[in-house]
Amino acid sequence: GENVEQHPSTLSVQEGDSAVIKCTYSDSASNYFPWYKQELGKGPQLIIDIRSNVGEKKDQRIAVTLNKTAKHFSLHITETQPEDSAVYFCAASPRYVVTGGGNKLTFGTGTQLKVEL
Amino acid sequence: DTEVTQTPKHLVMGMTNKKSLKCEQHMGHRAMYWYKQKAKKPPELMFVYSYEKLSINESVPSRFSPECPNSSLLNLHLHALQPEDSALYLCASSSSGGPRGATQYFGPGTRLTVL
Numbered sequence: 001g002e003n004v005e006q007h008p009s010t011l012s013v014q015e016g017d018s019a020v021i022k023c024t025y026s027d028s029a030s031n032y033f034p035w036y037k038q039e040l041g042k043g044p045q046l047i048i049d050i051r052s053n054v055g056e057k058k059d060q061r062i063a064v065t066l067n068k069t070a071k072h073f074s075l076h077i078t079e080t081q082p083e084d085s086a087v088y089f090c091a092a093s094p095r096y097v098v099t100g101g102g103n104k105l106t107f108g109t110g111t112q113l114k115v116e117l
Numbered sequence: 118d119t120e121v122t123q124t125p126k127h128l129v130m131g132m133t134n135k136k137s138l139k140c141e142q143h144m145g146h147r148a149m150y151w152y153k154q155k156a157k158k159p160p161e162l163m164f165v166y167s168y169e170k171l172s173i174n175e176s177v178p179s180r181f182s183p184e185c186p187n188s189s190l191l192n193l194h195l196h197a198l199q200p201e202d203s204a205l206y207l208c209a210s211s212s213s214g215g216p217r218g219a220t221q222y223f224g225p226g227t228r229l230t231v232l
Contacts, residue, residue: 032219043121043207043223044160051219089159093219102148102167102211103219107159 002027004092006108013080014116021111023090024072030092032103033066033073038087038110047088048075080115087112120144121224123208129230132198138227140191140208148172149191150221151183152207160207160223166191198231205229 003026013019025033031052036044050057050064050073057064061080066073077084090108121142130136140149148167152160165173166185180202182194191208205228209221 034220036223041228043123043225046220046222049220102150102165102172103221104162104165104173105221110157110159 002030002092002106004090004106004108006090006111008111009109010112010114012114012116015080015082017080019075019077019080019084019113019115021075021088021090021113022072023074023092023108024070025092025106026071027092027094028071029094030106032093033064034091034093034105035064035075036089036091038089040086044089077113080113082115082117085113085115121208121210121222123206123224123227125227126225127228127230129232130195130198131232132200134198135194135196137195138193138206138208138229140193140224141189142210142222142224143189144210144212144222145188146210146212146222147188148211149185150209150211151191151193152209152223154205154207154226164193195229198229200231203229203231 006023034049037047038044048062048064050066061078063076088111091105093103093105124139150165151163154160162175163177164183169185180197184192205226207226208224211221
């Protein structure tokens with residue numbers, strides 16, 4: 001099965017700096033890579049995702065890069081703000097695994113991001 | 118609207134109780150999921166329903182019993198739970214096909230405490 005490793009486990013940055021979180025995956029059949037942000041006491045919120053036919057995707061201050069050859073993908077947050085403080089999870093999945101639809105996400109272990117004033 | 122709702126937000130139950138968790142979505146998604154999340158850990162998949170049929174059961178103990186009564190609702194029936202079952206239970210949904218078929222949207226979760 002798929003195995004996703006995520007680093008670092010904790011990351012502390014000053015407000016306005018950039019933050020980078022890296023993930024590696026093992027299954028070459030994986031072709032969908034979402035990133036979730038989870039604030040304390042809340043469910044994971046999708047912030048950006050990328051599919052394997054794309055190398056980079058940006059949405060305002062957030063970008064994700066994917067290197068299929070090396071089987072790794074990264075989340076980049078620029079101009080960090082205190083409200084970016086949360087736990088971030090990467091995940092990997094083949095697009096469709098479930099008969100009839102749906103998929104099976106394998107999550108990384110999470111990164112606690114703290115943005116300090 | 119990408120909202121998945123879950124009730125109740127918090128639940129405390131004894132080991133002999135029977136309770137149910139509820140999840141609802143109105144995005145027209147035909148795949149729905151239950152996850153369990155322990156503190157400081159990633160979500161762990163428990164069940165997947167596709168078109169109201171159970172598609173994946175990740176070897177979950179029978180004290181957890183899922184039900185999908187229609188395309189918008191997902192229940193998780195709980196009976197004879199153990200204290201180690203205390204966790205955040207998350208529901209998610211996704212569309213079942215097309216280029217956006219893989220995107221899962223999560224609800225806020227039910228915080229379950231088993232005494």
